[in-house]
Amino acid sequence: MTAPSESSAREPDEPAPDDGRVRTLERPEPATAAETIRWGLEAEALVTVFGRCTVEYEGRAASELGAGERHLLLKPDGGALVHTAEGQQPVNWQPPGCVHAVEPREGTLEVRSTRSTPAEELLVSFEETLHVGVFAMSEPDQLSIVGTEADLRERLLEEPSLLEPGFQPLAIERQTPAGAVDVFGEDRAGRTVIVELKRRRAGPDAVSQLRRYVDALERDLHTATDLRGILVAPSVTERAERLLAEHGLEFVALEPPRE
Amino acid sequence: MTAPSESSAREPDEPAPDDGRVRTLERPEPATAAETIRWGLEAEALVTVFGRCTVEYEGRAASELGAGERHLLLKPDGGALVHTAEGQQPVNWQPPGCVHAVEPREGTLEVRSTRSTPAEELLVSFEETLHVGVFAMSEPDQLSIVGTEADLRERLLEEPSLLEPGFQPLAIERQTPAGAVDVFGEDRAGRTVIVELKRRRAGPDAVSQLRRYVDALERDLHTATDLRGILVAPSVTERAERLLAEHGLEFVALEPPRE
DNA sequence: CCCTCCATATCGTCG
DNA sequence: CGACGATGTGGAGGG
The missing domain is CATH 3.40.1350.10 (Trna Endonuclease; Chain: A, domain 1)
Known part of the structure; x- marks a missing residue:
């Protein structure tokens, strides 16, 4: 991937500017990433994590996904979505209402989303955390749809x-x-x-x-x-x-x- | 949204570091955003745009969504997803196989995704572009699932x-x-x-x-x-x-x- | 909670 | 490309 223009240097863990609505980390250490993600979830923000990870799910069914670059979306309502390069549907997910737990663990960043009824758990383990984004969302606007x-x-x-x-x-x-x-x-x-x-x-x-x-x-x-x-x-x-x-x-x- | 630690200053449009796998823009001008998004799509990367936008869809049905902060995910396979703070499902979307067009227009950034059979178009107009992310994805890994x-x-x-x-x-x-x-x-x-x-x-x-x-x-x-x-x-x-x-x-x- | 049914369902497979 | 059925379907509405 070659950039279209010159890139400025910014050290890992150095946070991007915070205008009160967006906050990002580039290649953060797991502990730093965990701290920022927890803060974002606490603030009811939408949180994204991009990096190389494995994914495990157990609940209504069970699944495993080997290491690869994925985009994780954590929603303030407790939902989680793991997206790969392909497909409209997330490769793994957790419905709204889950509790997200974020922990640095043996050099990796673990994001765990759990719920009961039915008992389900999603575990995303980042062996490389390349980007963390925290985005302040507006109140939901009504979608009007015709043709139903x-x-x-x-x-x-x-x-x-x-x-x-x-x-x-x-x-x-x-x-x-x-x-x-x-x-x-x-x-x-x-x-x-x-x-x-x-x-x-x-x-x-x-x-x-x-x-x-x-x-x-x-x-x-x-x-x-x-x-x-x-x-x-x-x-x-x-x-x-x-x-x-x-x-x-x-x-x-x-x-x-x-x- | 109060940051957990001090933020460094970085001017708008100044790109974040590019390690070859991630490239981001903070509060870019529409023209700059469009250039980077096009470059990301060209490179088969996953592209995200966060900002205040309106969304219109017309195809199998038709919908309108007023202005608000949303997270747009553009996939290299031609899919598009618009996520709000709530819900597991995107509020608007376009299936894989679409063509994405990005244009600065009257101070806004317009992202248009179209396909035929059926004829469908999704238009996301950002009146404020707060973040652009370009993420290099790995080849798809097989998901193994049991309980089907x-x-x-x-x-x-x-x-x-x-x-x-x-x-x-x-x-x-x-x-x-x-x-x-x-x-x-x-x-x-x-x-x-x-x-x-x-x-x-x-x-x-x-x-x-x-x-x-x-x-x-x-x-x-x-x-x-x-x-x-x-x-x-x-x-x-x-x-x-x-x-x-x-x-x-x-x-x-x-x-x-x-x- | 469960039950029922719609959905821009999406996705895979088969003809 | 259309048809057909599975899906960790999700989501809404009602009891």
Whole structure:
């Protein structure tokens, strides 16, 4: 890795400038790193550690990862993420709510994150600590998102004829012995209609889900003949389409709104 | 945020030491930041940007996020992750395979990640760039993990009597019109057995899946009476248990091995 | 807590 | 590239 311009010299352990929101260490000694990381976690900051490390996990499953350069993210809510060069998902992690413990140990820096229910532990051992970053975070801002299944449901409720002329929605999340139905209503002829919504192309799972609700409601209402199940999604896979036909279920193409 | 020890002064834009594996910038100008980030991406390094920014996404859905301090991770494989103080998941992201573009623009630093199929774009606009990090990553190391569904299957195949005395596995991933069956075999009486495995407590979804396979194979083999469907998992939920009973399916408790 | 289900799910594998 | 199912799925909402 060749730098694009000249680098200034700064001794190991010498902290980078602290403007009150960022603090960094370059190649710190384990003891120095541990002190700064603990301080950052105490201050509810986001802490990063980059270096050569091994990772061990034990809990719902168990895993081992040999030595390599990794990027560790410690969140103020107790979450931990270990990222490698590849993949959107962290190679190892710990969910929010964990307790982070940082200890220098035999020349290495050990970061241990633990929780109970379920009992889980993540251990990241840095044999080389190349960078520590402490970043002051702002209060969380609300993410606004459109194009979800809830948006698709709103679209259908605002314009029920998108399902078919004469459709009348009567309830959302109506309970059945098999779970809650997305949209429950009646068609023009007064027949009960059960709608299962999917925000994207639907597969066999979606059909099974719809089938469960229809079965449950047929048993519950003893009205086997006058019950329709309709899958609403942008499209269906071929196997899903066959499953729908086999069980007398229907499909209506509809996309979630984009605004 | 009060530092645990004295900070040295370093001017903005003055790069931190470059030992060939880490390079950082503190409070860089947008143009300087863009240059270093481009250089880092070019070098297949992992690049981080911390600062105050807004985030916009448009693609499979669409989202907006107001200004706040966030941590951006740009991966050499083309992935992007925007992390806030909270949550294990990034608040916004882009999967691997994207093209990252970095531009200074009207006093801000814009990072844009795009891909096609599906067409998606993520735009992170930093109104304040507080830190840039460039980290040289090692080649990926294999993660070894135990306790998966595959491990549970191996356990069952090595000791078929764990299902029941006399069980004989005949195939794994046997194809049916509804998909592949986890384990396919015969019981002591010569009846066909379909096994669906779950590494953790099983819910209604797992029962539906098993039911689909049993239905498909009954139609395919025309042997409605001599076909058994067995769900193998550490445990089942109450609703799943009722669904199993309703459809004449069975349950056997078994956990994935831990070593 | 458990249960249930959505997700810009992501990821691997297979056709 | 699409389909299909596993995931240490995570996260939200309800009981």
